[in-house]
Amino acid sequence: MTARGNLFIVSAPSGAGKSSLISGLLKDKPADKQVSVSHTTRQPRPGEVNGQHYHFVSVEEFKALIAENAFFEWAEVFGNYYGTSRKVIEQTLEQGIDVFLDIDWQGAQQVKKVMPEAIGIFILPPSKAELERRLTGRGQDSAEVIAGRMAQAASEISHYDEYDFIIINDDFDTALGDFIAIIRSQRLTGAGQIHTHNDMLNDLLAE
């Protein structure tokens, strides 16, 4: 039978390189891996495609989905709603596809409550100085915004011990290799393999 996919929660402070790592992972469009597409009530930004970057819905539609218990987790951020459809994720996992949830520690806690087998990965920058360099290096934000992001980063980082794995993104290729190794290893756990290869095991154990 097809191996069920795993649900990965990926969190990181801004500047840790999470987006680049997820992009690197999905670069060759692997058939067995995809990022979860969230629902949101915010307006699409230029270039954003409905169903690919987000499922864009109205506040009324979003509230109806909350009432239906359709979301795995949802949150209101700066006046906009964001949510993850549990139904879509369950269907995707059943197809043998690993799903990646790009969410913060609050979302991670909510998901872990509903689905304790979700695997949490936390990505860290190698130092505070390097984090500041990266946040400044983008050159598109004011000193005040950067200071705010540094404070927010420290707050996010304080939840590092709630994750199953921690990747330190110093060298990008090493961090990407770490990411890939974790994902591959989680297809090989005893429980997962027994579920997937039940027939094979019966064959091997037959008299």
Place this chain on the structure above:
Amino acid sequence: MTARGNLFIVSAPSGAGKSSLISGLLKDKPADKQVSVSHTTRQPRPGEVNGQHYHFVSVEEFKALIAENAFFEWAEVFGNYYGTSRKVIEQTLEQGIDVFLDIDWQGAQQVKKVMPEAIGIFILPPSKAELERRLTGRGQDSAEVIAGRMAQAASEISHYDEYDFIIINDDFDTALGDFIAIIRSQRLTGAGQIHTHNDMLNDLLAE
């Protein structure tokens, strides 16, 4: 600080390809990985080097080590004693080296009792037919010996659910890649990373 190494228990029925996988892993003599060298009372075979293949000791010496509680696990097999020195393993792990214990399910159970954080990996052949083909293919054993090995294999395989990871060795390169991914991932667990990168985390969390 140096990351502490992990202790891996590797078990498999005869014919699953365990020795080839371990050899493949250590082919380039990585500084951070080594197989545990056991003590034994059996006679060295031609080409076997003391301290490299085994620590060859007398029955009297072996019994004195048992009395000193020097062994992690030990067993008597076909009249010879075999044992694994816990002291040597602990020292090796502290140096940041992953240690691989090539032992059967009985040894695995003993090790897990003393050191629950040891990571068990079980290697399986892809089918009974393939296992029989491999055991016959060596061409050096009688049909009776092969039948005995098949029975012993089924008995060993029945303990598959006592391991943390299961690798199915159908294609060798895939299985070796699986093996490497598991080992790499275990350097990235939250608990291990927090222990190793304590100073870095304090820096990141400082005001």
